[in-house]
Amino acid sequence: MEAKIHEGRNVKRFREMLGIKQEALAYELGDDWNQKKISLLEQKESIETALLQEIADALKIPVEAIRNFDEEQAITFISNTFNDQSNGYNFHPTFHFNPIEKWLEAMDENKKLYERMLKEKDDMILTLQAMLENMKK
16 A cells, blocks of 8 residues: 655645745745745645645755655665664764874874974074174174
8 A cells, every 4th residue: 555645745845844934935936925825735645736836946856855755764774774874863973993093193293394394493593603603704
């Protein structure tokens, strides 16, 4: 037995998912639309094809999304698919690097930088001493 898709409810779901208010959708559909008319439309089980195309264009989604969206199938798909850490909520983080190694690498970089600075300082002192010697002559 195939479940009947409630197109009006699907319009409401997509509108809400996109964060669009009924008034905004009514504005997008034209002057003869208002919030009350959108509310009544969302209660309709079946919507005329031309009107459904206008709504889909206003929501910037394909008509097929409204026609074929089945909440039970979506919930089943999500519950069967996201059973590991791929659900976006990772309460047990896994590090792909060793923090101590990263800290040691940073310390090594600091040491190298410090050594370069000391060498440049020594080079600068030698250059200044040479300049002083040339001025004394």
